[in-house]
Amino acid sequence: MRTLLITEAKLFLRTPLWALLGVFLPTAVLLGVGSIPGMREPSPVTDGYRFVDLWVPSLIVIALAMLGLQVIPAAVATYREQGILRRLATTPVPPAYLLLAQVLIHAAVALAGVLLMLVTARIAFDVPIPRHPGLFLLALLLGLVSVFALGLIAASLARTGKAAGGLAMIAFFPIMFVGGVYLPRPLLPAVIQKIGGYLPPGTQPLQDAWIGDGGQPLQFVALAAFALGGTALAVRLFRWE
Amino acid sequence: MRLIEVSELRKAYAGRVAVGGVSFSVERGEIFGVLGTNGAGKTTTVECLQGLRSPDSGTISVLGLDPARDTAELRRRVGTQLQDARLPDKLRVREALSLFASFYPNPADIDTLLTRLGLDAHRDIAFGKLSGGLRQRLSIALALVGNPELAILDELTTGLDPHARQETWQLVENVRDSGVTIVLVTHFMDEAQRLCDRLVLLDQGRVVATGTPADLLASTGQSTLHDAFVALTRG
Secondary structure: OHHHHHHHHHHHHOOHHHHHHHHHHHHHHHHHHHOOHHHHOEOHHHOOOEHHHHHHHHHHHHHHHHHHHHHHHHHHHHHHHOOHHHHHHOOOOOHHHHHHHHHHHHHHHHHHHHHHHHHHHHHHHOOOOOOOHHHHHHHHHHHHHHHHHHHHHHHHHOOOHHHHHHHHHHHHHHHHHHOOOOOOHHHOOHHHHHHHOOOOOOHHHHHHHHHOOOOOHHHHHHHHHHHHHHHHHHHHHOOOO | OEEEEEEEEEEEEOOEEEEEEEEEEEEOOOEEEEEOOOOOOHHHHHHHHOOOOOOOEEEEEEOOEOOOOOHHHHHHHEEEEOOOOOOOOOOEHHHHHHHHHOOOOOOOOHHHHHHHOOOHHHOOOEHHHOOHHHHHHHHHHHHHOOOOOEEEEEOOOOOOOHHHHHHHHHHHHHHHHOOOEEEEEEOOHHHHHHHOOEEEEEEOOEEEEEEOHHHHHHHHOOOOHHHHHHHHHOO
């Protein structure tokens, strides 16, 4: 497993575009959005918070969804398309190792991207640091695993890189939507906000851990269920060819 | 001792028969050829040997194992080279060998293997930049990296120039001489004539002939395996 992980990490870094995109995209979007003056004004619609404060969890969603629903499925499906998975199927390596290596590498990139963005948000826009750092980290990890699991399901089902991208899109848009990427979440209909709290990527728990009162246990449980169930399903559905 | 026993193997895809009752056996230490034109059922047959597909009916024993059931054990003891399987373009020769070595309980020494297959000078070249001949050499090396008792090589020299083919043949003989039994899948009759101790000839999913290349020449009265094949499959 160690050699597999190191080798996959080297291969990942040899395609610098993906690595750079994963690490710097959230920060770039933050700087773009934050440079609009209106985004930095407290608003009565959002209980006196500025849009930029509320936007940060949505940026985390972008980072997770990009890596989990686009980069990972494309990587795995390209391996399948080129017969690399078929070749691996004739060796004793268990398929779960291959999926795990992909998840770990992209998780490292996602966490680096989120960290960079948090630091930038703090320095450039004075966004408060999470009030409940432990819960924030938990929400982040659960969100990450649950979104990545959806990506792995797409990667396990699709035969080609293109098909995997298409399949992952089915999850990509709803996740971006309930995650408040297209519209700030306070402007979403109440029912969608409410349902979205229980769905990956868990923007509500992230926000509660950040500026709220720490979040609702049930939402964490729901996310954990998505994370575990999704991963198990992806491993089960996985086919070498 | 018989290393592989195949008896009445059948496999159909969506009603189309790919393999229709194939039987043969492979002895330890020989180069055994599975021959036939494209679509004769060669690849399906070896995929069943490798446990990549399960047969519709018939029995298979490889190293005393049932490929469909004892797949994990089979993977550790059989090395494979697949027809047009690629590696990631940016993976380098030595990295590929280390990676595959890490999958096996008792891998071969990588540097010895690199030298043996003449890959020493190319160890840091990425797969995407290797020539066809070097890719084949690497894929033989990967088939051997787990110290297998049996190596299955599928369409080994397709797309190689005559010089690279000669070199590859020499390598396969060296591998056999080191004690590894080899199943060689090919549609090149000259390759089979040069390399195989015994072979099975498939046509449209059925066995047309089995025996040594000399047997096949004698029974058909032809001077090359190619002509013997044509004579045997004409009817």
